[in-house]
Amino acid sequence: MSSVAKNAYTELVSSVRKTFNTGKTRPISFRVQQLKNMEMMIRENSNEILDALSKDLRKPKLEATLYELEIILNELKGLIKNCKKYAEADKLPVNLLAILDTAYIRKEPYGVVLVLGAWNYPVLLSLQPAMGAICAGNCVVIKPSELASHSAKLMAELIPKYMDADAYRVVLAEVEGTKDLLANKWDYIFCTGGTNVGKAVMQAAAPNLTPVTLELGGKSPCYVDESADFDLAAKRILWGKFANLGQTCIAPDYVLCSKNAEKAFLKVANIVLKEWYGDDLQGNSDIPRIVNPRHCKRLKALLETTRGKIVFGGTTDEKDLWIEPTIVVDVDGDDPLMQDEIFGPILPIITVNSIQEAIDFINGRPRPLALYSFAKNEKMNDRLIENTTSGGVCVNDTMWHMAWHGLPFGGIGDSGMGNYHGKFSFDAFSHHRSVLNRSFSVLSEKLGEARYPPYTVGKLRFFQTILKSFEFFNCTGGKYITHLLAAMIGAAIFALITYSG
Ligand code: NAD
Numbered sequence: 001m002s003s004v005a006k007n008a009y010t011e012l013v014s015s016v017r018k019t020f021n022t023g024k025t026r027p028i029s030f031r032v033q034q035l036k037n038m039e040m041m042i043r044e045n046s047n048e049i050l051d052a053l054s055k056d057l058r059k060p061k062l063e064a065t066l067y068e069l070e071i072i073l074n075e076l077k078g079l080i081k082n083c084k085k086y087a088e089a090d091k092l093p094v095n096l097l098a099i100l101d102t103a104y105i106r107k108e109p110y111g112v113v114l115v116l117g118a119w120n121y122p123v124l125l126s127l128q129p130a131m132g133a134i135c136a137g138n139c140v141v142i143k144p145s146e147l148a149s150h151s152a153k154l155m156a157e158l159i160p161k162y163m164d165a166d167a168y169r170v171v172l173a174e175v176e177g178t179k180d181l182l183a184n185k186w187d188y189i190f191c192t193g194g195t196n197v198g199k200a201v202m203q204a205a206a207p208n209l210t211p212v213t214l215e216l217g218g219k220s221p222c223y224v225d226e227s228a229d230f231d232l233a234a235k236r237i238l239w240g241k242f243a244n245l246g247q248t249c250i251a252p253d254y255v256l257c258s259k260n261a262e263k264a265f266l267k268v269a270n271i272v273l274k275e276w277y278g279d280d281l282q283g284n285s286d287i288p289r290i291v292n293p294r295h296c297k298r299l300k301a302l303l304e305t306t307r308g309k310i311v312f313g314g315t316t317d318e319k320d321l322w323i324e325p326t327i328v329v330d331v332d333g334d335d336p337l338m339q340d341e342i343f344g345p346i347l348p349i350i351t352v353n354s355i356q357e358a359i360d361f362i363n364g365r366p367r368p369l370a371l372y373s374f375a376k377n378e379k380m381n382d383r384l385i386e387n388t389t390s391g392g393v394c395v396n397d398t399m400w401h402m403a404w405h406g407l408p409f410g411g412i413g414d415s416g417m418g419n420y421h422g423k424f425s426f427d428a429f430s431h432h433r434s435v436l437n438r439s440f441s442v443l444s445e446k447l448g449e450a451r452y453p454p455y456t457v458g459k460l461r462f463f464q465t466i467l468k469s470f471e472f473f474n475c476t477g478g479k480y481i482t483h484l485l486a487a488m489i490g491a492a493i494f495a496l497i498t499y500s501g
């Protein structure tokens with residue numbers, strides 16, 4: 001990257017910061033209008049977006065519509081409706097010492113936010129964080145993934161046409177350019193990508209102590225108990241694994257089950273996959289493609305080196321970026337398939353002889369983004385949840401929790417930090433600023449004056465009594481009569497104690 005381009009990024013960030021400092025993006029009406037503009041952009045250009053997604057990943061129309069466009073529109077609807085409510089300050093109860101004061105939490109934008117999108121859901125993963133940042137009143141620079149170049153270019157073309165071009169910008173950059181962009185001072189960085197990308201981003205954020213949300217990946221385990229409903233479990237697991245040809249951060253990475261459960265699972269899987277895809281899977285337009293030759297080679301190498309036995313699929317065609325939906329059994333924990341997140345349509349099944357073995361297996365590896373448990377026996381699901389950790393959990397299904405309104409979405413440990421979606425997005429991009437507004441009144445000063453030297457036993461006793469009465473006298477700021485009453489009681493206690501001290 002040339003120093004000219006580096007300087008261009010520095011100028012871009014400084015120009016966006018100037019816009020933020022004007023206060024332009026703060027009024028609720030402005031935020032809502034911008035979100036409505038984004039909605040219009042999606043609606044008016046849905047065909048162009050579907051076309052770009054098809055060029056990038058050969059996404060089928062149904063998958064692109066449901067898993068990108070509809071999620072975006074639904075999220076926008078919620079943010080437009082609730083922006084004002086989310087932005088309201090939270091009034092807090094005050095205690096006796098602050099009886100005439102008001103305490104509240106302001107929701108303030110951080111300032112200039114950088115959003116780094118990933119390639120697997122390239123439009124969704126750039127716009128969903130960005131809309132949360134806009135709703136919270138920030139300026140935003142979006143850097144979509146260069147690996148989904150058609151979608152990235154389209155966003156760079158559309159966003160300035162529909163949205164405020166001073167406050168919201170799109171930068172197209174490859175990895176080196178992204179590093180240069182990251183080297184600038186940001187007020188918040190939101191990154192979706194692999195664990196290594198997350199580490200690079202956190203390092204880049206450290207010199208400026210910039211807060212980050214990292215939406216990363218990892219190997220999400222799927223436990224299938226012998227008590228599961230196998231007809232449904234198999235369908236739901238295969239859907240989660242093979243949608244977007246396995247290139248989903250919360251796709252079930254591998255299955256843990258007993259040999260009996262495996263047999264029941266495979267029986268249904270063979271029927272279901274035939275029903276879904278027929279005999280010519282590569283010719284089936286419902287199946288997308290691997291994003292690029294590098295990832296296709298990586299997945300092919302996994303199929304070539306696994307010590308497991310392929311019981312379904314297994315064909316590859318690099319020229320067509322094709323990896324067939326594949327199931328592999330007799331896989332052990334050290335197998336090549338179990339080293340990194342698979343991020344493709346290969347489902348290894350690992351035999352465990354008890355739920356405890358499954359729990360130990362999961363706990364022996366980095367903390368996953370999602371955990372799936374299939375059992376009719378609820379005690380098994382509870383036991384798995386109770387004894388493991390993960391970003392999120394979905395019981396008796398896969399991936400469904402991601403789109404469930406009201407649930408925060410994010411990882412833990414290697415799978416990320418922070419979360420978003422709906423109100424959680426607003427909060428992720430808001431600084432929660434504490435404000436205590438103290439009164440100058442005589443009574444207020446009287447209640448607080450025992451803090452001043454000289455320190456006496458009476459003053460100490462006064463504070464201890466007041467602290468004990470906190471819970472009892474808690475009242476919400478703004479309720480004047482309650483304040484007055486509590487103030488009188490406080491003053492009486494103060495007088496009594498000082499007198500007796
Ligand atoms: P990617 O290559 O698209 O990279 C993600 C972003 O990081 C891009 O904008 C890219 O330009 C930038 N980037 C890449 N390398 C960088 C570096 N060294 N320094 C700074 N920036 C860099 O995506 P990827 O990492 O291949 O994405 C796949 C991973 O993302 C998988 O692990 C998947 O599980 C995870 N993912 C997570 C979520 C989630 O919501 N948690 C969603 C989608 C994907």
